[in-house]
Amino acid sequence: MMDFFFYVAASVAISSTVLFVIAPNAVHALLNLILSFLAIAVIFLLLGAPFAAALEVIIYAGAVMVLFVFVIMMLQVGPKSVEQERRWIGIRIWWVPVGLAMLLLAEVGTLIATGAVTAESGPRRVGPEEVGLVLLSRYLLAVELASLLLLPGILGAYYLGRRRREDP
Amino acid sequence: MNELVLIVLLLGSLFTISALLIWVERRLLGHWQERYGPNRVGPGGILQSAADAIKLLAKEDWTPPFADKPVFVLAPAVVVSAVLLSFAVVPFTPSLIVADLNIGLLFVFALSSLSAYSIVLAGWASNSKYALIGGLRGSAQMFSYEVFMGLSVMGVVMLAGSFRLRDIVEAQQDLWFCIPQMIGAGIFFIAALAETHRLPFDIPEAEAELVAGYHTEYSGMKFGMFFLGEYLGIVLMSSLTVILFLGGWQGPWLPPLVWFWLKTFMVIMVFFLIRATLPRPRFDQLITFGWTVLLPASLLNLLVTAIIILTNGHDAL
């Protein structure tokens, strides 16, 4: 049963990401992306990480993507941008990226095929308590650094985002 | 199988309650504003909502030609399904609960953050000015107030030591959390008003300036779903307030379910009363109030709670 859900979620994630990559309409692409994130959250849940799953939905799907929607709505309204996007994603542009991605996949595949990634037992569940304990003991310095990162994040976004007088 | 029955019962009662709430609200508003509310259909107008529902169903389900069709259809569905899904983790009584998740509270927040999309997407897909402005406002408002809402209940989570809603209710055996978490409760309630974009925070649909905001272009049952979603949202936020701060089903003499609904209705009445009394602030006032008052207040609340728990141990409060 769990396996079945996993494969459903995985195929939803992959197919919606593919749709995102090739979509000309920004909002449709974004919706596909959100769907992909939700599917990934389901995968997290199935892998025994409910805390990460909840955060994936709250932060990624709920907050980060809303910001994207916000900006898209501010910048890209109307069918003109969709047309332009169609022109930009012609066939020619895909060769190099797809080639690189294939190469990368081949590398991952090689790793898995040669047995570098193995698991004798299924996923083991790790609850929020354990995560919290490790996070605030072994990774305390990293947490502090992350808080240091967030502050310039706020300030930088504020500084860059405000409309200055000389701007048109 | 037991759960399936429960789900069906729950859905039925929720729809009925929301329909009734619409009538209750209109009657109460009429009463407070010294005019008649709906009083023609049925005794005291009680069947008004049913009549409205029939009217909405019978109307033409029209999609504007300039709209982005798939998104336009998707938007109202998002809000109703998100709210309904949230009820899955709400413990009405110790046993009456669909899914007793150990991350119950996070689950509710996850879904409520998704319901923000319905407004934004409706605003965008309608492809009209008023709807777009309404959608932008709505996204900014819900996005901001989501933050304070999450922060305001973290004090409760700390006191209860769990994200599971049932544990939180049981932790209020001796003292409801609205006493030690006064500030948190206040912020939560304000944020709940903003999340359900009820008056005075109905800025995304402010009819005086934006016609009807994000659902300007909606009609028929699609509009009905927004309407329903709003009232379901009120019920959800009220029951959450009850669970987090007012001791949930706990109370003497009466059975738990009755206590739960009694408290929930009291909170819903407060929602209505606020709608009847307060004027609508300007949009920038709302956002500034959130980031400059509510955010520091909730952080401070969190800090003080943490310090007290750290120094006195878990049973201090």
Place this chain on the structure above:
Amino acid sequence: MSGPLVVHAVMVAGILFALGLTGLLARRNLLFMLMSVEVMLNAAGLGFIAAGARWGAPDGQVMFLFILTLAAAEVPVALALVLQVHRRFHTLDADAVTLMEG
């Protein structure tokens, strides 16, 4: 059959990462490029979670939290930059946003 689930999760992570990379390199719209970066970050997070689940260790989820923090700090700044680019160049074309003549 429960064993390979983790392995398959790693595969899914790899595929998602490759898709994100493709999107990043192929799309010209700055917004799409940023979203592709998010896909790649997510794929990395999935990889971490899968590894954590395989060993039953919380470190995987901790790393995912850091990725989340990174994204939360990066996205607002990046989007603010996108707004500025749009104000200055009146386009979101990544290829047009250059002052070099190379």
Place this chain on the structure above:
Amino acid sequence: MLDWFWIIPALPLAGFLVLTLGPSLSRATVSGMTLATSTLAAMLSASIAVALLQQGFHPVGYSRSLWTWIDLDGFTTRIALYIDALSMTMVLIITGVGLLVQLYATEYMSEDDEYQRFFAYMNLFVGSMLVLVLADNLLLLFLGWEGVGLCSYLLIGFWYRDLLNGRAARKAFIVNRIGDAAMLVGLCLLFTELGTLEIQAILRNATLQWTIGDPLVVTATVLLLGGAIGKSAQVPLHVWLPDAMAGPTPVSALIHSATMVTAGVYLIARTHTLFALAPVTQTAIVVIGTTTMLFAASSALVQRDIKRVFAYSTISQLGYMFIALGVGATGAAIFHLFTHACFKALLFLLAGALMFSLHHEKDLMNMGGLRRDLPLLFWAAVIGAASLSGLPFITAGFFSKDQILLQAWISPNGGRWLLTAGLIGSVLTALYSFRVVFLAFFGEKHREVSKSPGWRMTLPMGILAVLSLGIGWLGWSPRAEEPSWFIRLMDTAMPVHQPDPITEAQAGMVAVLASSAALLGVAGAYLMYMQRPASLEAVVKTEAVQAIRQFLFRGWAFNWLYRLTIQKPFRLFAQAAKHDLVERAYDRLLVRPFLSTAGSAKGDIVDQAYERLLMRPFQWVADINQDDVLDRLYRGLTRLVEQAAVTARRLQTGQVRWYATVLAAGAVGLAGLAVLA
């Protein structure tokens, strides 16, 4: 009593918090509060110093741990303070000069709109500087180090509405970052090698773990030295200090002469044991110090802006301190730091008072004849200049400089040449300091005095003047073989230093040489700026002298040099990448000359003859064997070059997608290598 010394840094920091986070206060409240905290801090440090003296300085000092700052596996840092003779001296300087300068500033800044912000920054500075000198571990020291750097930035750019001030502030910040980055790497190195950041433990472990000249200790000390020369404005990272004079004058007096810039000296003195293990670094310090001292003194000679004269003078005096550190005479260095703090603060306050009285006039050439109008300032200037140039016996500067010169001579790291350099510097110092006195207070009057400073400005100057004359005797010892009281005090904090034996004759000789150098300088200044003999004027007017003058005026053109060596090449590379360098070289060297000669000699007989005799036959031959192997080779070569140029150009297109592709390809390639291996 001793347990309370942590309150000293806490007082100004509390003041900072109140001034920043609190409501906007009236000027009287702001100055009253600042003065109260500074006075309290100064009194507290004085009484603690007395208590320490009575108890006798413990060789390892007193430390007090307040709380644990960071506690991770294997990495624990405490907020802990440490006090011994060295840090006590620094604390006395900081709180004492700090109090006087703040008193001065209450009047000097009284008409500024942002009074509260100024004092908030000043308080933060004093607090950070105290944290710096009292820190028990290098990480806390680094916190204070960055704190004072931040305050320096904020205060240089205090009048940020003028773009130039902002630029000066940025320059200071960025140049300091270069040094600080080195220092941070040094701290990491020390931590990984010695497993701790506590200063005393580092010094203990280092002597156990490393032998003299160990490459690791050399690396670590060089990195620390990098931080020190950045903060103490030594060559080559000194360029920020002259520009830092853009800040308000009290700031220059407190931060850019008396305290912050001496942090580098303090750091080296504090980790003196490490430097003793690395003779190479010590030699480097001597070289840097000597170069800086001579360069800055000569630059100070020709500056017109009175504050820039003193800025260069500060750089030069710091050079003296570095020389002392380099030859191992740490006590002498700290003593000079002490006296320098008094007389240089006095001189800066004097400069500020002059500007205050003359409508913000900074140019020395526009001053003159002020002796009658501002007699108090005149005497302050004379005392300050005398102390700076080290006029014998009555001034503090004489005793401290004499010590340095003596040590420079007898130390194995120094020698005669170092003594000579020091004496030349002495002459120059006297020359430029009395140049200021003569130009500003004698001669014709150029400007009228608008207002004279009140008691809040003159009182600090008076106290500093007394100190500039008096404290020299602390460093005087009746017998040359025995170190003076101050040096013995310092040796309790730095017990490793074994002074070289000094004979009475050596000491006497240096004293005579130093006094005569100073007097020579004063005499020279009198000759050049008071008498102004015609012959000298004529010499000055010559082009060579003017060029030298210009060179000195620009501070030996260091800014120009940096533009030339760092900015320009970078731009050139960018240009080259833009318009293919090879192509342009060909164009310039071959095509254009040829075209011009061909154009001028077209159609003459020689031309025709050539055409007939050479070109046509050649063409004929060429027609026959067109497209042979050689031809193809050449064509292939041109195409190769062309392709290489095109490829090289592609690397810098400014297109983010192209960069991303290259990055991704590289990452995939690396991953591939890892997979295959």
